[in-house]
Amino acid sequence: MTGKKLLLKALKDRRVKFIFGYTGGAIMPVFDEMEKMENFAFVMSRHEQGAAFMAQGISRASLSTQNPQVGVCMSTSGPGAMNLVTGIADAHMDSVPMIAVTGQVATGVIATDAFQESDVVGVMMPICKQTYMPLQAEEMEKTIHEAFYVATTGRGGPVVIDVPKDVQNELVGDDYAFDPETCRPHLPGYYYSPTPEREPLNRAIDMINKSERPVIFCGHGVINSNAGDLLRKFAEKVNIPVAFTFHGISAMPADHPLSLGMMGMHGTVEANKAIMESDLLISFGMRFDDRVTGKLDEYAANADVIHVEIDPSEIDKNVRTSVAINADVYRTLHVLVGDPMVSYKPRRRWLEKIAAFREIMAEDLKEEIEQGTGEDGRLLMKTIIHQLSNLTGGRDLIVSDVGQHQMMAARFYNYQTQNSWFGSGGAGTMGCSLPMAIGVKLARPNERVWSISGDGGFQMNAQELGTIMEHNIDLKIIILNNGYLGMVRQWQTFFFDGRYAGTPMRSPDFMFLAQAYGIPYRKVEKLQDVEPALQEAMECKGAIVLEFVCDPAEVILPMVPAGCGFDEMMVKHPNKKK
Amino acid sequence: MKRRAILAFTLDHPGVLNKISMLIRKKMYNVDTLTVCRSRIPGVSRMTITLEENDEAKIIHIIKQLEKFTEVISAKELDTEHSYWREVAIVKLEVDAAHLDEFHGRYNFQILEQKSEDVHILQLAGSTRSIDAFLDEIGQEHIIEIARTGVTALEK
Ligand SMILES: Cc1ncc(C[n+]2csc(CCOP(=O)(O)OP(=O)(O)O)c2C)c(N)n1
Ligand SMILES: [Mg+2]
Numbered sequence: 001m002t003g004k005k006l007l008l009k010a011l012k013d014r015r016v017k018f019i020f021g022y023t024g025g026a027i028m029p030v031f032d033e034m035e036k037m038e039n040f041a042f043v044m045s046r047h048e049q050g051a052a053f054m055a056q057g058i059s060r061a062s063l064s065t066q067n068p069q070v071g072v073c074m075s076t077s078g079p080g081a082m083n084l085v086t087g088i089a090d091a092h093m094d095s096v097p098m099i100a101v102t103g104q105v106a107t108g109v110i111a112t113d114a115f116q117e118s119d120v121v122g123v124m125m126p127i128c129k130q131t132y133m134p135l136q137a138e139e140m141e142k143t144i145h146e147a148f149y150v151a152t153t154g155r156g157g158p159v160v161i162d163v164p165k166d167v168q169n170e171l172v173g174d175d176y177a178f179d180p181e182t183c184r185p186h187l188p189g190y191y192y193s194p195t196p197e198r199e200p201l202n203r204a205i206d207m208i209n210k211s212e213r214p215v216i217f218c219g220h221g222v223i224n225s226n227a228g229d230l231l232r233k234f235a236e237k238v239n240i241p242v243a244f245t246f247h248g249i250s251a252m253p254a255d256h257p258l259s260l261g262m263m264g265m266h267g268t269v270e271a272n273k274a275i276m277e278s279d280l281l282i283s284f285g286m287r288f289d290d291r292v293t294g295k296l297d298e299y300a301a302n303a304d305v306i307h308v309e310i311d312p313s314e315i316d317k318n319v320r321t322s323v324a325i326n327a328d329v330y331r332t333l334h335v336l337v338g339d340p341m342v343s344y345k346p347r348r349r350w351l352e353k354i355a356a357f358r359e360i361m362a363e364d365l366k367e368e369i370e371q372g373t374g375e376d377g378r379l380l381m382k383t384i385i386h387q388l389s390n391l392t393g394g395r396d397l398i399v400s401d402v403g404q405h406q407m408m409a410a411r412f413y414n415y416q417t418q419n420s421w422f423g424s425g426g427a428g429t430m431g432c433s434l435p436m437a438i439g440v441k442l443a444r445p446n447e448r449v450w451s452i453s454g455d456g457g458f459q460m461n462a463q464e465l466g467t468i469m470e471h472n473i474d475l476k477i478i479i480l481n482n483g484y485l486g487m488v489r490q491w492q493t494f495f496f497d498g499r500y501a502g503t504p505m506r507s508p509d510f511m512f513l514a515q516a517y518g519i520p521y522r523k524v525e526k527l528q529d530v531e532p533a534l535q536e537a538m539e540c541k542g543a544i545v546l547e548f549v550c551d552p553a554e555v556i557l558p559m560v561p562a563g564c565g566f567d568e569m570m571v572k573h574p575n576k577k578k
Numbered sequence: 579m580k581r582r583a584i585l586a587f588t589l590d591h592p593g594v595l596n597k598i599s600m601l602i603r604k605k606m607y608n609v610d611t612l613t614v615c616r617s618r619i620p621g622v623s624r625m626t627i628t629l630e631e632n633d634e635a636k637i638i639h640i641i642k643q644l645e646k647f648t649e650v651i652s653a654k655e656l657d658t659e660h661s662y663w664r665e666v667a668i669v670k671l672e673v674d675a676a677h678l679d680e681f682h683g684r685y686n687f688q689i690l691e692q693k694s695e696d697v698h699i700l701q702l703a704g705s706t707r708s709i710d711a712f713l714d715e716i717g718q719e720h721i722i723e724i725a726r727t728g729v730t731a732l733e734k
Contacts, residue, residue: 125593189649316639
C-alpha cells in the first residue's frame with residue numbers, strides 16, 4: 001500500500017462520498033489513485049475557494065440528516081492551497097467541520113523555496129482547528145482519522161492535512177497494520193465536556209424560574225447539535241421568547257409565536273428591545289460576537305446571563321456569565337426539557353411588552369413589502385424574498401451571500417425547515433453562496449435549494465457556474481442586482497454623507513453569462529413579474545438564473561451602527577421624512 | 579503593569595511553540611520571558627511564559643484559549659505568592675576579585691571562571707529581582723556581557 005491509497009482508504013472508511021477540488025503537480029498522485037476507485041464522486045471546482053465552500057456546504061447541510069458527512073476539499077501545493085485559505089478561515093469562524101487535503105512538495109525539497117512551495121501548515125495554523133503534515137506513509141491513516149475526530153467533536157472546525165508528494169507515493173512496510181474501527185486518537189490535551197453538570201444546571205433552573213423578563217438565545221450550536229426541536233419544546237415549556245443569532249436562524253419555525261427573529265446589528269426591533277429590557281438571557285451555543293452585542297458596556301445591562309456552550313474559551317469572553325454550562329447544547333436542552341423543576345409562567349406583562357415592540361416597525365415594513373418598489377420603480381429585495389417565502393411555504397433551503405440581500409434573506413424568509421439557512425456569518429465572505437449552495441444541494445438532493453447573491457458577491461465566485469453546468473446541479477440562482485455593493489453603500493448613505501466610494505459597479509449582461517454555461521436565465525424588472533419568475537424557477541428542472549433589478553436606495557433596518565449600543569438602533573431612514 | 583506567569587504542559591510536538599507564540603501575538607502581548615523544558619512525563623514539555631497584564635479576565639481568557647489547543651494538556655496562572663519564580667544569569671564582568679568578595683553571602687552566585695585578574699564569569703540564580711539587584715549594585719558599567727534564561731516557575 002502507498003500513502004495515497006491509504007489516504008483515500010481512510011476517506012472511504014470515513015464514508016466520504018464527495019471530494020471537491022482542483023488538481024496540480026503536488027496532488028496528482030492522489031487524484032490518479034482516486035480515478036481508479038469507484039466510491040468517490042469527484043467534483044471539480046473552477047477555483048479552489050469554490051471547492052472549500054462546496055465542502056462547507058456538505059458539512060453544514062448534512063449535519064441535520066440521517067447521514068451527516070464531513071466536506072472534503074483537495075488542492076495542489078502553493079497557489080492551490082493558498083486559494084483554499086478564505087474558505088478554510090471562513091469555516092473556522094463558523095465552526096464548520098471540514099477536511100482540506102493539500103499536496104505539498106516532496107520532503108527532500110521542503111523549505112528550499114521549491115516550485116509551488118508554500119508553508120501551508122504555517123499559513124493555516126491560525127485559521128483552522130488543527131493542521132497535520134504526515135511525513136511517512138505509515139502515519140497517513142492515523143492522521144486522517146484523527147483529523148476527522150478533531151474536526152467533528154466538540155466545537156467543529158476545519159482541519160488541514162498537508163501531504164508531501166513523496167509521502168503520497170511511499171510504500172508502507174509489509175508489517176503495516178491499522179484498524180479504523182479500533183483506532184483511538186491519542187490526544188491528552190484535547191477534551192470537551194458534552195454532559196452538563198448538575199450544579200450549574202440547578203442554579204440555571206432556579207434563575208429561569210425566578211426571571212420575569214427572560215429571553216432565550218438560539219445560536220449556531222443549536223443547529224450544529226441538531227437541537228432545534230428541543231429548543232422549541234423548551235421555549236414552549238417555559239413560555240419564553242426566542243431570539244436568533246444569524247446562524248441560529250431556522251432552528252425552529254421563524255413564525256413561531258415565541259420567535260423574536262434575528263438579534264443584533266440588523267436584528268428585529270422586538271429582539272433587540274427585548275434584550276435591552278431583559279433580566280435573564282438564556283443562551284445556547286453562541287459566542288456574543290460584536291455584530292450580536294453592539295457596544296458591550298451597554299449590552300443587556302440588567303440581565304443575568306446563562307451561557308450554554310461547548311467551547312469553554314467562549315464563556316466569559318465578551319459577556320460575563322452568571323451561570324456557565326460548558327456542555328453540548330442538545331444534551332443540556334434534553335435535561336431542561338425533561339426536568340419537572342423547570343416551570344411554566346404566563347409572563348403576561350413581558351409578552352405584552354414584546355407584542356408592543358413588534359408593532360414598532362411592523363406597519364412600515366408591511367407597507368414597504370406591499371409597495372414592492374422604490375422611488376424609481378425598481379424592485380425591493382424585501383418584497384422578492386417575501387414572495388419567495390410565500391411561494392415555497394418557507395420550506396426550501398436558502399444559501400445566501402453577504403450584503404444587504406443576505407440580511408433581507410435572514411429577516412424576510414419564513415424558515416420552516418430545520419437547518420435550512422446557510423451562509424457565511426463570522427467571516428462574512430462575499431462569494432460564498434454559489435459554491436456553498438452546490439455542496440448543500442449535493443448533501444440534500446431532494447430539497448429545493450436557492451442561492452441568493454448580490455451583483456457584487458455573485459461575481460466573486462461566478463466561475464462555479466461551470467461546476468453547476470458540468471454536474472447538472474439543480475440550483476435556483478437569484479441575483480439581486482442593485483448595481484452597487486449595497487451594504488457598503490448603505491453605510492455610506494448613513495455615515496459617510498452619501499459619498500459612494502468604490503461601491504457603484506457595472507456588471508456584465510448576466511444573460512450572456514448564464515447562456516455561456518447553458519443555464520436558462522430570466523431578468524425581472526417589474527413587480528408583477530416577480531412571482532411568475534419565481535414560480536417558473538420552482539417548477540423548472542435543473543439550474544436557472546433569475547436576475548432581479550433592485551433599488552439601490554433600499555436599506556435594511558433596523559440597524560445598530562457598529563460600536564453603538566442598542567439604544568442607538570435606527571428604525572427609520574435618517575434622510576427620509578416618512 | 580502586573581507581571582504574570584502562565585504555566586503550560588504541552589505535547590512535545592513541532593509547531594506547538596509556534597502556535598502558542600502566535601496566540602500571544604494575536605492577543606497583542608509582548609512576551610517577557612518564555613522557557614521550555616522537558617517534564618517528568620516523556621513526550622510532554624513544560625512551558626513558563628511571563629507577560630504583563632493587569633486585567634485578570636484577560637489572563638483567564640488567554641489560558642482558556644491555550645487550553646483549546648489540541649497539544650496543550652493544561653495551562654494555568656502561577657502567582658508569586660504560591661509559587662517560586664526563578665531564573666539563571668551568566669554574567670561576564672570586569673571587577674576586582676576583592677570587590678566581588680563583598681557580595682558573597684548576600685547573593686547566590688558562583689564563579690565559573692576567572693579569565694584574567696579582573697574579568698570573571700559568574701553564574702547567578704534567583705528571583706528576577708535579586709538578579710536585577712545584584713547587577714545594579716555591582717554597577718552596569720562593569721558588565722561585559724550577560725545571558726539570562728528567563729523565568730521558570732514551580733508551585734509551592
Ligand atoms: C470578500 C469580501 N470582500 C469585501 C467584503 C465587504 N462587503 C460586505 S457586504 C459588501 C457589498 C456586497 O455587495 P453585493 O454583493 O452587491 O450585495 P448587496 O449588499 O448589494 O446586496 C461588501 C463589499 C466582504 N464581506 N467580503
Ligand atoms: Mg449589490
